Amino acid sequence: MDINYQKLADLLFPHVTETPEACEARFPARNLPEGAKVTRFAPSPTGFVHFGGLFPVMVGERLAHQSGGVFYLRIEDTDAKREVPGAAEGLITTLERYGIHFDEGAILGPDGKVTDIGDYGPYKQSLRAHLYHVFAKKLVAEGKAYPVFTTEEELEALKQTDKKAEIKSVDWEAEAAARRAEMLSHREFTMEDVEANLAAGNPWVLRLLSDGDGEKKITFQDLVRGKLEMPVNDEDFVLLKSDGIPTYHFAHAVDDHLMGTNLVIRGEEWLPSLPKHLQLFYYLGFKAPKYMHISQIMRLDENGNKKKLSKRDMGANLDDYAKMGYAPEAVAEYVLTLLNSNYEEWRAANPALPYTDFPFNVKKMSASGCLFDFQKLNDVSKNVLSRMTAEEVYAKYTAWASEYDPEMKALLTANPDYAKAIFAIGRGGKKPRKDFTVWTDVRPYLDFFYDGLFAIKDAFPEGTDMDDVKAAITAFKASYDPADEMNAWFDKVKAIAASLGYAADMKAYKADPTAFKGSVADVSGFLRLAVTGKLNAPDLYTVMQLLGRDRVFARLDKFVG
């Protein structure tokens, strides 16, 4: 085979006039402090943001910002078939809700459409065709890539095949041999073939001409896995698809080089194609970035096996968490606990600091995948919410409620001070109450503070003497003074208990329960049920203070009236 590669390059890319050097000059090295990390999140706009996607996002964001570097967003829309309209916009909005800040890249413009900010754009791959072609042409001119022509019919057939299904039922050995033979056969062509195909308008793809020896191994460092060894790539994989748009591999090399990424953080599913990427960087003359491959989050299936958290699973879609009532901060903090094993320790020592103060440590990352655990998420969430001030809870809850519980939102915002006072119960001290795991817990917890929502939900315990209930309520009304301090108030309740034959002192009651009809706990229970409708509620004294004498009496009267 005798090919003039420069001529081939000109034939294939007649429109490309810019040299690779000129192109690179347009994107000069970033001026950043020593050690600064440039990372990115590079999703394809094929749907919602996956919960697992939050892992590389958080790591990239932390590592970049912690080091004085840059974190940017690139939209990888190179697969027109799978692109979902509006997905890019949706994913930007979701990430925004999670407080993820991008320094540059794709952002939402004033018209609600994706646009760019930053000097290394465009940040949407579909807008970067000319850049890829500059480097594709270079590879062809150097004899490192070549075209493979197909007919329209073959292309159409290709698009119809379901690769996933096909791969499962394959004779692997035969398939590999056939692929190998086919690959090699495409390497044989003449300039006349190319000219004829081009003249006929036949579509073509550009493949890398790999001189890699598959028998040899390549070693490299992964930031979480350490030293790894893999076979050198010997596959002429596709660089440019027949529509002229690059595959992930090629786009990755060109983009991350031009955009100055120095640390690529991605899911471990990319590990097997790393030899391809390293080879590409080498052929292109680019310095390869550092890599970090993050393990997948799994779930347990019906058979007790670990499975990748898939699209259909509960909790896969980040937006689901808002529906379930989780605060984004809680989800983010849960992710951090999984990402860095010493995060919880740090959090316990620094309850008041924002998570961005946590010194994120690559060494503390685990190489093994983990199971999604709702119980742990709930615990983290409960703690996150308990640390918030009443003011914060009010703001965040009402914001959530405006979308998911408009009635509550209307009720609370009608009297913000009252609502905040309710949220302030048991909050702020060393041992704050932890009543809420998710925002949906708020409504049943505080419904009785609103007359429209109040109802008797629980029943008196079995064997309760209703005469005692009435007597206790009557006596309580007679002695109640809103001006009382908590102790004075409680002393009155104790006195009532004693007068009815109930133990005023719990210790005495526990020492000999048979000596009393019940205890002051029972008597408080009578009042609590009448006033809150429930057997369980926060401190009754405070509840009454908030409700006010009139509303308390109105509720008590239902039992003695």
Place this chain on the structure above:
RNA sequence: GGCCCGUUGGUCAAGCGGUCAAGACGCUAGCCUCUCACGCUGGAAACAUGGGUUCGAUUCCCGUACGGGUCACCA
């Protein structure tokens, strides 16, 4: 099937050749307490497996098993 990654209690995990093998969640016994929510003190519960190396392996090496990923003109 080839290649690759992983494997400490139910879950997430400390550990980095000598530990009674941390801690958190969950479970559980009890204490505290006017109920609840907290908080506190306990408890049950783990190094997948077989070979090496070593005075000594959870820790290092090899094999096996199991789990996961990947093998597209998808990312």
